[in-house]
Amino acid sequence: MVAEKITVDLNKPLVFQVGHLGKDYEEWVHQPIVSKEGPRFFENDFLEMFTRTKWWVIPVVWIPVVCWLVTKSVHMGHTVSQVALMVVGGVLLWTLIEYTLHRFLFHIKTSSYWANTLHYLLHGCHHKHPMDGLRLVFPPAATAILCVPIWSLIRLLTTPSSAPAIFGGGLLGYVMYDCTHYYLHHGQPSQSPARNLKKYHLNHHYRMQTRGFGITSSLWDIVFATLPPPMPCRKSS
Incomplete structure (x- = not known):
């Protein structure tokens, strides 16, 4: 007797459905639905609110924190030029963290119920519904948790x-x-480098999800040899 294939009802809250896909989850989550209308995650309205x-x-919440942290180092005796150098170093450190998280955590392969469910909440939902504008940036509460180990x-x-x-x-x-990521999906850049960066990121979504993990830069894709191959040239007729 052949087991019936498990399917996901897109008209019902998704979070507690996707875990049942098992090994089929990986294939399902990388077949994007290009719609600006995002799916419902939870039946409970309170939980649903925190997913959007x-x-x-993001800048409203975190830029004041950045200013406070930078000012703190100045007050502790560092010159403005020294602090500026530290800030640049911190930005560079973030690009490595961004690449590492995206490659090794956000694209981890899962098959068990809870692993699928957690992956969908963390990043799978973005690959399934890449144009969902309310789930493109990290909720501040999730960012705060990530800040602790860093x-x-x-x-x-x-x-x-x-x-x-x-x-x-x-x-x-x-x-x-996060702001760049949102713009790459919903903005329409007409000039480089933003235009090339948009093509680079959309290539990751729609053509080759196992390459091109950088969002704000392709630097670490170059360093760690995960650049996607060039697009094939179209022959003119």
Whole structure:
């Protein structure tokens, strides 16, 4: 007797359905539905509210925190030029974190019920509905949780006076990442480098999901040899 293939009802809340796909989840989640109308995640309205975030919330929440952190390093004795260098270093550190998370966590292969469910909440939903404008940026609560281990690591590896500025730079890099990510999906850049970056990112979504993990830059894709191959040229008739 052949087992009936499990399907997902897109008209019902998705989060607690996708886990049942098992090994088929990987194939299902990488078949995008290009619609600006995002799916419902939870039956409960309170939980559903926390899954939707407007893009402008990110700079409004985190830029004041960045300013406070940078000012703290200045007050602890560093010059403005020293702090500026630390901030740049923090931004560069974020680009590596961004690449690492995207490649090794957001694109981890799953098959069990809870692994599928968590992956869908974390990143799978974005690949399934890439134009869902309210689920393109990280909710501030999720970002705050991610900040804890990063702050702890920076504090461990740097000095008490430089850690705030470096972490502030990393947080600024994150804000740039989330705003850039939103723009690459919903903006219409007409000039480089934004136009090329949009093509680069959409190539990751619609052509080759196992390459091109950088969002704000292709730097680490170059370093770690995960650049996608060039698009084939069309022959003119």
